[in-house]
Amino acid sequence: MATTTAPAGAVASPRRPVLSGRTRDVALGGLGLLCVVVVLQILPALGVADPTYLPSSTDIGAALGRLVTEPEFWTAFGQTLRGWAIGLAVAMAAGVAAGVLIGSVPLLRALTASTVEFLRPIPSVALIPLVVLVYGSQPQSALILVVYASFWQVLVQVLYGVADVDPVVRDTARSYRFSRLTVLRQVVWPTALPYVVTGFRLAAAVALILEITAELVIGVPGLGQRIGVSQSSGAVATTYALVVVVGVIGVAVNVLARQVERRVLRWHPSIRRELP
Amino acid sequence: MTSLFPTTRRTAPADRTRPSTTPGDHVSTPSSDVALDVRALKKIYEGAGRQVEAVRDLTFSVARGELVCIVGPSGAGKTTLLRGIAGLLPLTSGEVVLDGARVTGPPAGMAVVFQEYGRSLFPWLTVRQNVELPLKEKGLKKAERREKVEAALEAVGLADSGDAHPWQLSGGMQQRVAIARAVAYEPSVLLMDEPFAAVDAQTRADLEDLVRTLWHRLGVTVLFVTHDIEEAVYLGQRVLVLSNRPTVILEDVTVDLPDVRDQLETRSTARFAELRHHVYELVQKAKKGYRPDGEAV
Ligand SMILES: Nc1ncnc2c1ncn2[C@@H]1O[C@H](COP(=O)(O)OP(=O)(O)OP(=O)(O)O)[C@@H](O)[C@H]1O
Numbered sequence: 375m376a377t378t379t380a381p382a383g384a385v386a387s388p389r390r391p392v393l394s395g396r397t398r399d400v401a402l403g404g405l406g407l408l409c410v411v412v413v414l415q416i417l418p419a420l421g422v423a424d425p426t427y428l429p430s431s432t433d434i435g436a437a438l439g440r441l442v443t444e445p446e447f448w449t450a451f452g453q454t455l456r457g458w459a460i461g462l463a464v465a466m467a468a469g470v471a472a473g474v475l476i477g478s479v480p481l482l483r484a485l486t487a488s489t490v491e492f493l494r495p496i497p498s499v500a501l502i503p504l505v506v507l508v509y510g511s512q513p514q515s516a517l518i519l520v521v522y523a524s525f526w527q528v529l530v531q532v533l534y535g536v537a538d539v540d541p542v543v544r545d546t547a548r549s550y551r552f553s554r555l556t557v558l559r560q561v562v563w564p565t566a567l568p569y570v571v572t573g574f575r576l577a578a579a580v581a582l583i584l585e586i587t588a589e590l591v592i593g594v595p596g597l598g599q600r601i602g603v604s605q606s607s608g609a610v611a612t613t614y615a616l617v618v619v620v621g622v623i624g625v626a627v628n629v630l631a632r633q634v635e636r637r638v639l640r641w642h643p644s645i646r647r648e649l650p
Numbered sequence: 651m652t653s654l655f656p657t658t659r660r661t662a663p664a665d666r667t668r669p670s671t672t673p674g675d676h677v678s679t680p681s682s683d684v685a686l687d688v689r690a691l692k693k694i695y696e697g698a699g700r701q702v703e704a705v706r707d708l709t710f711s712v713a714r715g716e717l718v719c720i721v722g723p724s725g726a727g728k729t730t731l732l733r734g735i736a737g738l739l740p741l742t743s744g745e746v747v748l749d750g751a752r753v754t755g756p757p758a759g760m761a762v763v764f765q766e767y768g769r770s771l772f773p774w775l776t777v778r779q780n781v782e783l784p785l786k787e788k789g790l791k792k793a794e795r796r797e798k799v800e801a802a803l804e805a806v807g808l809a810d811s812g813d814a815h816p817w818q819l820s821g822g823m824q825q826r827v828a829i830a831r832a833v834a835y836e837p838s839v840l841l842m843d844e845p846f847a848a849v850d851a852q853t854r855a856d857l858e859d860l861v862r863t864l865w866h867r868l869g870v871t872v873l874f875v876t877h878d879i880e881e882a883v884y885l886g887q888r889v890l891v892l893s894n895r896p897t898v899i900l901e902d903v904t905v906d907l908p909d910v911r912d913q914l915e916t917r918s919t920a921r922f923a924e925l926r927h928h929v930y931e932l933v934q935k936a937k938k939g940y941r942p943d944g945e946a947v
């Protein structure tokens with residue numbers, strides 16, 4: 375792929391990749407996206423798909439252009455982001471705290487193991503009837519679903535992380551008589567950090583899915599609810615435009631999580647770099 | 651600091667040229683110049699229906715400021731012994747007495763250089779932070795910490811690498827970081843578990859001399875585990891030869907070489923060759939299952 379965009383470079387130094395790994399990934403990703411856009415444009419035109427259900431890329435683009443000028447859209451956008459961020463923050467805080475506590479106390483770990491295994495596979499959406507009963511279509515409904523779903527992602531990762539402390543590191547800390555607090559801060563936390571970051575990345579994605587689901591299904595205010603409304607009012611292009619927006623948020627969340635990862639894990643084997 | 655040459659506290663006969671065995675010598679009353687007393691140490695690992703008697707009966711003592719090497723076949727229980735002394739391992743029976751107090755957990759004033767030195771350094775900290783952390787934990791003031799850290803890094807020849815992370819260094823350099831960390835801690839007892847197993851011959855020779863220099867300078871009691879017989883003879887004032895598993899002491903060999911040692915000079919003396927030969931034979935015997943009391947394995 376890359377050679378077609380820069381053949382001269384490939385000839386000049388055949389042993390080196392033409393573009394650095396990341397640039398190449400981004401370029402390939404963009405190319406893939408472009409393909410989707412082109413196919414979407416062609417399909418309805420060829421009559422393969424019914425334009426009523428699958429509008430062309432240009433129609434979706436036009437709807438998107440209209441959307442971003444509407445203040446209601448931005449209100450919904452903000453509501454979704456806020457719900458997502460708050461839910462994620464609560465899940466992170468609770469997951470990390472619970473994970474470190476349970477992981478550090480073997481007795482607690484043994485006590486909770488089966489409970490965790492029982493609760494974790496329960497899909498968050500199974501809680502919808504319950505939260506609707508209590509909160510109706512208020513934001514709290516979405517919050518509970520988001521927190522429940524992402525909490526397990528974080529908790530499980532943190533539990534793995536805390537258990538991953540190298541025995542030699544542990545012995546080193548013990549033989550230098552580190553206090554409990556120092557062990558927690560200087561040994562357990564840095565060890566668990568890569569897992570926490572992974573938990574964050576997984577939880578961020580799950581939280582977005584649950585936020586949109588809650589809005590769509592329960593009618594909690596936000597982009598999901600707007601998707602539902604546009605769909606039932608037959609505004610197909612707008613519906614797709616909203617879906618695109620949600621997708622873009624998803625990508626942005628993932629990019630953000632990767633950035634965070636890069637920052638906090640400079641020392642980790644997956645990120646390590648040579649001496650400057 | 652001047653070097654300490656405490657007389658080795660042994661009840662062995664006056665015949666100093668012939669190395670001799672001193673198992674069961676623990677009945678003698680502890681005297682003030684004994685830093686470390688290991689009494690009838692026994693360790694049986696239990697796990698999943700399998701029992702491994704790693705150490706059967708180890709008794710010896712180390713005088714304050716002494717440098718004692720421990721050699722023995724692989725799997726003999728050298729690491730087990732060191733971990734027992736360091737208070738990192740519950741013993742099956744027997745006891746370890748450090749400065750008159752029984753060891754029940756990691757004692758103050760002891761530093762351990764682990765066999766897996768690469769894994770014992772914290773990868774998320776820089777070299778300097780690695781060396782500094784135990785000092786922080788000890789409660790030293792910032793200025794004092796900085797001074798000791800720099801001095802220790804200087805001593806191991808890593809003054810320039812303080813800001814690097816351990817994984818950016820070679821194996822030998824990592825090992826020196828682990829040593830610097832132990833040295834900066836200023837322990838009264840230093841335990842080292844095959845610390846030079848993974849470095850090249852030249853670095854190894856340098857590190858050996860470094861250990862002796864630091865030992866002289868700090869007056870610290872050193873227990874040095876190695877599988878290299880020459881290294882044991884070159885470094886130690888005594889060499890404890892262990893049998894194979896279940897482990898007892900095969901012989902407590904006194905190294906009566908002059909205190910000033912030199913890689914070329916010392917290693918080419920006749921006495922060095924004799925001692926080397928003797929310890930070599932002992933280890934060979936140990937590998938074949940020979941035991942001091944003639945008991946069957
Ligand atoms: N945690 C453990 N559980 C069960 N058995 C163990 C454990 N640690 C060590 N052993 C056993 O105890 C014996 C002594 O092990 P140890 O590590 O002390 O040997 P070593 O003398 O240090 O060997 P090496 O020179 O190879 O480092 C071995 O047979 C080993 O299998």
Ligand SMILES: [Mg+2]
Nearest residue numbers: 728729765843
């Ligand atoms: Mg060992």
